[in-house]
Amino acid sequence: MRRSGxxxxxxYAAHFRPLSVQLYAYTGxxxxxxxxxxxxxxxxxxxxxxxxxxxxxxxxLRRVAFNLAASRWRRVRVARVYARRQLPEEVxxxxxxxxxxxxxxxxxxxxxxxxxxxxxxxxxxxxxxxxRLEGAPEGTVRVWLHRxxxxxAAELAEAWEEGGSHV
Amino acid sequence: MSDPRLDHHFxxxxxxxAAMVRPPGLDGARRTARRRRAALVGASxxxxxxxxxxxxxxAGGDRETGPAEPAPTPPAPSATATAPAPSAPPTPTASGxxxxxxxxxxxxxxxxxxxxxxxxxxxxxxxxxxxxxxxTCDLTGYPGVSYLDGxxxxxxxxxxxxxxxxxxxxxxxxxxxxxxxxxxxxxVVPNAxxxxxxxxxxxxxxxxxxxxxxxxxxxxxxxxxxVRPVHAP
Numbered sequence: 001m002r003r004s005g006x007x008x009x010x011x012y013a014a015h016f017r018p019l020s021v022q023l024y025a026y027t028g029x030x031x032x033x034x035x036x037x038x039x040x041x042x043x044x045x046x047x048x049x050x051x052x053x054x055x056x057x058x059x060x061l062r063r064v065a066f067n068l069a070a071s072r073w074r075r076v077r078v079a080r081v082y083a084r085r086q087l088p089e090e091v092x093x094x095x096x097x098x099x100x101x102x103x104x105x106x107x108x109x110x111x112x113x114x115x116x117x118x119x120x121x122x123x124x125x126x127x128x129x130x131x132r133l134e135g136a137p138e139g140t141v142r143v144w145l146h147r148x149x150x151x152x153a154a155e156l157a158e159a160w161e162e163g164g165s166h167v
Numbered sequence: 168m169s170d171p172r173l174d175h176h177f178x179x180x181x182x183x184x185a186a187m188v189r190p191p192g193l194d195g196a197r198r199t200a201r202r203r204r205a206a207l208v209g210a211s212x213x214x215x216x217x218x219x220x221x222x223x224x225x226a227g228g229d230r231e232t233g234p235a236e237p238a239p240t241p242p243a244p245s246a247t248a249t250a251p252a253p254s255a256p257p258t259p260t261a262s263g264x265x266x267x268x269x270x271x272x273x274x275x276x277x278x279x280x281x282x283x284x285x286x287x288x289x290x291x292x293x294x295x296x297x298x299x300x301x302x303t304c305d306l307t308g309y310p311g312v313s314y315l316d317g318x319x320x321x322x323x324x325x326x327x328x329x330x331x332x333x334x335x336x337x338x339x340x341x342x343x344x345x346x347x348x349x350x351x352x353x354x355v356v357p358n359a360x361x362x363x364x365x366x367x368x369x370x371x372x373x374x375x376x377x378x379x380x381x382x383x384x385x386x387x388x389x390x391x392x393x394v395r396p397v398h399a400p
Contacts, residue, residue: 009193016190024184034188038196045200050398056286063284099183102176121177132285132354153170160172 008048012041015058019065022123026114027069028107040065062123063133066115097159105155109148116141117148272307273340275300276374278381281347291351294383296374296397298340306346306397307337308375314367314389322367326350326392335396346397353390361390 016037023033040061044051051057095103106114112134119125119133127145131138273296281293298304312326329351338346350370353360367387371380375397 012190012193012196017185017188020188020190021181021184024188025180030184030187034191038191039199041193042196042199042203045197046204054284054286054291055289059286060284063282067282095183095187096179098176099180102180121174122181126287128354129285129287132283132290135283149170149173152176153173156173156176 008041008045008052011057011061015061016041018123019058019062022062022118023065023069025103025106025118025122026066028103032069036065036068037061039068059129062119062125066119066133070111070115101156101159102152105152108155109151112136113144113148113151116144117152120145121149270303270305270339272376273298273300273304273374274377274379275304276377276381278372278374278383280383280385285354288353288355289351290354291349293347293349294370294372295345295347295400296372296381297345298342301342303339303341305337305339306375308335309394309396310348310375311373312350312392312394313371314387314392315369315371316364316366317368319369322364322387323361323389323392326394329393329395331396336398338397338399345400347400348397349395351393351395352388354388355390358390365389 016034019037019040020030020033023036024030027033027036043064044057044061051060054060106118109117116130116134119130120127127138127141131141134141275298277297277299279295279297281295283290283292285291296306296310309328313324314322316322340346365388367389368384370383370385370387372383373380
């Protein structure tokens with residue numbers, strides 16, 4: 001039984017971008033993020049018959065991409081070179097100050113806190129699913145989220161006090 | 168709870184980063200997948216290099232293979248052969264067995280955990296069965312999967328065989344090669360389908376057509392477990 005969203009091309013069109021944003025928030029490098037998501041799709045292709053039967057195939061892609069990021073996967077350069085070649089000369093979008101400050105603050109969080117915060121606040125992944133992915137109790141994930149948010153707020157407080165005009 | 172100023176940062180970052188992403192295209196990923204597949208076919212011995220986990224038999228595990236305790240009998244559905252009686256020689260699955268009958272069923276196997284993926288309401292765990300013997304052998308169909316608590320009692324019920332189409336295929340394993348299989352559990356709490364204790368500390372696996380159980384220690388929450396047939400990785 002196939003649903004309309006089962007086609008890998010549809011999933012790619014709908015989810016490459018949001019997944020890349022999540023991986024970017026986690027790694028702090030947009031090129032690396034896109035490389036990781038591209039690699040997750042490359043690994044999904046030979047297994048797609050099976051993955052597409054899952055309730056949420058995107059969860060598989062997310063898990064693989066985050067695992068690759070966590071394991072400091074850097075081997076497949078080809079996809080990255082390819083990604084660069086596709087970039088137009090002029091991207092036309094500049095990250096704003098709130099964006100830059102947040103990515104810098106995220107980079108200072110402990111790995112698991114960062115992963116939980118990014119999945120939850122950037123990827124809208126429910127706490128229960130993060131708990132399963134991390135193999136941790138939900139209460140623990142909530143603690144990571146709470147501490148992660150508190151650390152981010154503390155880190156960004158300086159920017160808020162200096163500028164005062166971001167919101 | 169949530170600081171609106173922090174939420175604002177997240178919103179800006181999401182929008183700006185999304186605008187900066189340039190998907191390289193699925194075709195590139197397809198080429199990568201094809202290239203790897205070609206490389207694998209050319210040197211399938213590479214599979215033999217994959218040997219990560221080693222199963223740990225729980226203390227007193229002998230009891231599990233003794234005649235006192237029969238192999239788990241999966242619930243009724245037709246056309247699903249149950250595990251043979253204890254001490255019977257392993258027999259290859261008869262139907263749909265496409266490969267030569269001179270290839271024996273694998274009995275020297277090691278099980279280990281590969282990883283989990285969660286989706287709404289269900290978790291999927293993947294395990295590998297690695298051929299630790301010296302000979303090439305076959306595996307076909309479903310492992311028998313159940314969970315045990317610290318006292319060795321079964322938790323909830325045996326994993327039900329999930330019907331797949333097409334029917335399970337025979338996988339031929341060289342020494343060191345592996346197959347994988349998935350076990351799903353409901354993660355809905357509470358769930359009327361699985362009252363009582365759900366916590367288990369051991370996964371028990373009877374590989375297809377095997378009478379000797381293998382064990383994977385861990386921390387499991389069991390609810391309506393389902394198992395899929397073994398397949399090539």
